[in-house]
Amino acid sequence: MMAFLFGRKKSANSAKERLQLVLIHDRTDMTSAELNSLKDDLIETISRHIEIDPTAVTINVAQDGRSQRLVADIPLRTLGHRRGRESGRAVG
Amino acid sequence: MTAKVVTVASGKGGVGKTTSVANIAVALASRGQKVTCIDGDIGLRNLDVILGLENRIVYDLVDVIEGRCRLRQAMIRDKRLPELYLIPAAQTRDKTAVSPSDMVRLCDELRQEVDWIIIDSPAGIERGFKNAIAAADRVLVMTNPEVSAVRDADRVIGLLDAEEKGPAALVINRLDPAMVKRGDMLSVEDVLDLLAVELIGIIPEDENVIVASNRGQPLALDGKSKAGQAFQNIARRLMGEQVPFMDLESQNLFQRLLGRK
Ligand SMILES: Nc1ncnc2c1ncn2[C@@H]1O[C@H](COP(=O)(O)OP(=O)(O)O)[C@@H](O)[C@H]1O
Ligand SMILES: [Mg+2]
Numbered sequence: 121m122m123a124f125l126f127g128r129k130k131s132a133n134s135a136k137e138r139l140q141l142v143l144i145h146d147r148t149d150m151t152s153a154e155l156n157s158l159k160d161d162l163i164e165t166i167s168r169h170i171e172i173d174p175t176a177v178t179i180n181v182a183q184d185g186r187s188q189r190l191v192a193d194i195p196l197r198t199l200g201h202r203r204g205r206e207s208g209r210a211v212g
Numbered sequence: 213m214t215a216k217v218v219t220v221a222s223g224k225g226g227v228g229k230t231t232s233v234a235n236i237a238v239a240l241a242s243r244g245q246k247v248t249c250i251d252g253d254i255g256l257r258n259l260d261v262i263l264g265l266e267n268r269i270v271y272d273l274v275d276v277i278e279g280r281c282r283l284r285q286a287m288i289r290d291k292r293l294p295e296l297y298l299i300p301a302a303q304t305r306d307k308t309a310v311s312p313s314d315m316v317r318l319c320d321e322l323r324q325e326v327d328w329i330i331i332d333s334p335a336g337i338e339r340g341f342k343n344a345i346a347a348a349d350r351v352l353v354m355t356n357p358e359v360s361a362v363r364d365a366d367r368v369i370g371l372l373d374a375e376e377k378g379p380a381a382l383v384i385n386r387l388d389p390a391m392v393k394r395g396d397m398l399s400v401e402d403v404l405d406l407l408a409v410e411l412i413g414i415i416p417e418d419e420n421v422i423v424a425s426n427r428g429q430p431l432a433l434d435g436k437s438k439a440g441q442a443f444q445n446i447a448r449r450l451m452g453e454q455v456p457f458m459d460l461e462s463q464n465l466f467q468r469l470l471g472r473k
Contacts, residue, residue, distance in 0.1 A: 130294075130395030135359050136402045143406060144368050184367070187406045 142188050144181050148188055155181065162192065213246070215323040218330050218450065220383075221372075223364030225335030227354045228385040232339050232422055232443065233332040234252045234262040235432040236352075239447035241296035242433065246326040248287060250318075251301035252344040253334040254309060264428020265290065274302035275365050278313045281323055292433065297326070307339045312346030319347035328450075337371055345377050350450075352412060353380040357387055357398040367409055381412035383446065388417045389460045390433035400457075415447040 145151055150158070159179045166172055172194055180194045220229045228431040230253070250273060251259035261268040271286040278297070290296035302309060319329055324453070333344030345351055351372050353366035372378040374382070384403055391397035398406075400414055400430040418439035424431035432447075438458070445455045 132395050132402065134397050135398050139359055139362055139398075139406050141290065142363055146363065147370060148365060183408075187374070193410070 140183075144183075144188055146188075148181065158190075166194060173197065213324060213327060215248075215319075215326045215329045216400070216450075217319050217323070217332055217347045218328065218352060219252075219344050219350075220331070220352045220354060221333045221341060221344060221368055222335065222354040222361070223368040224355075224361045227356050227361050227419075228383075228415070229354050229418045230262055230332050231350070231425070232354060232383060232385065232446075233330050233414070234259060234403045234430045235440070236312050236450070237296060237328070237330045238263075238290075238293065238430040238448055239326050239378060239432040239444045240330075240450070241290070241293040242444075243451065244295070244296045245326045245328055245451070247330060248297040248299060248322055248326045249318065249330040249332065250299045252310075252315075252331050252340060254301045254340065255303065256334065257301040257303045257330050259298060260288075261428060262425055263290065263298055263430060265298050265300075266349055266428070270298050272300045272302040273318075273325035274305050274309045276318060279311055283318070306332070310340050310343050315343050315346040317327050337368060339373075341368075345372065345375065348377055351380050352446075354385055355403065355407075356371060356385055357392070357400075357403055362398065362403060362406055366380050366397060369407060369409055374448045382409045383413040384411070384414065385415045387414055387416045387460060411457070412449050414457055414460060415442040415443060416458075 162179060163172070163174050164178055167174070176195045178193070179190065181188045182191045213301065213460045216310065218236075220233050222229050241247045248456055249259060251257055253259070260269060265288050271281040273286065276283050276286045277282045286299050287297040288300065290298070320331055329347070330364050331344050334340035339445045353365050353372070355361045369378065369380045372380045382404070384400055387400065388397055392399045400411070404411060416438045418437055420431050420434070420437040423433070431437045432443040434440045438460075442458060445458065446453045460467055
């Protein structure tokens with residue numbers, strides 16, 4: 121949208137952004153579709169144990185040097201007996 | 213004498229491996245080092261013409277491996293630098309004529325004779341690549357600041373880690389500072405962010421590379437060209453010297469790169 125208003129984005133930026141995604145998929149041997157289905161499965165599994173809001177969940181592949189990690193941030197609903205702990209963070 | 217074996221690999225073809233092997237070998241030899249380079253691109257011999265030694269070939273790599281000549285007989289001595297030798301690739305054979313263990317055996321024999329063995333590899337990640345890295349102590353991965361070359365370099369870097377030949381050292385070739393400046397080419401920093409490996413050289417786009425290849429006179433011999441200097445700097449870094457990266461882009465990048473080390 122910004123690119124539309126202020127002229128085309130620099131091509132080097134497109135190259136970098138596209139490569140970032142391509143390299144994640146090459147290194148993990150996982151396509152975007154597979155990653156999305158993994159996210160769905162993960163949300164479904166967690167939902168079986170604890171009540172979560174699927175729209176608040178973020179699951180991303182983060183870069184750590186040459187290795188990647190799957191970082192899931194899953195806010196947990198606040199319940200009376202769960203004193204003060206409002207969200208949990210799972211890293212795997 | 214125990215040589216260090218350095219292989220130049222890339223995945224993608226045409227990024228400048230052969231040019232770099234020739235120039236790094238020449239640069240090392242011009243610094244008093246005893247160097248043998250090996251053309252590992254069997255069937256697509258090229259290092260000989262880049263070095264200007266094509267008329268002197270009698271025996272090749274496959275002749276040595278198959279026992280038709282002794283190692284010494286296949287080593288062509290350079291006419292300019294008496295401490296530089298080339299073992300040419302066979303032109304009429306294919307990569308299956310050589311195995312990784314053949315390369316290890318050959319390099320082990322050669323290690324006693326020289327300071328450096330620099331191996332050129334073919335494009336791809338199959339047999340020819342495996343042959344070229346089998347004996348390597350260190351692998352330089354070449355790329356260009358361009359999507360397909362960076363992607364293929366990433367693949368090769370990953371394979372090298374898996375084969376316990378890592379960590380690779382990266383050479384970025386054909387950098388055009390003007391294009392980087394106007395945002396139409398990945399910068400050195402972009403490529404390093406993406407590949408997350410150590411950098412050992414930045415070589416600018418330089419038309420002298422083609423002039424040099426026309427003549428068979430590697431440009432590392434010519435002190436004036438930027439690309440020639442960049443190859444000399446790689447040779448010095450291989451020899452263990454701390455050499456700052458040439459200021460091809462902005463002062464900022466130059467300083468950031470120094471800060472990285
Ligand atoms: N820094 C450079 N500037 C200009 N041309 C270059 C540069 N590096 C390589 N080239 C050209 O690119 C082509 C491919 O180089 P080459 O060394 O044969 O690549 P590879 O061995 O990886 O296939 C050659 O024509 C060479 O002259
Ligand atoms: Mg080549």
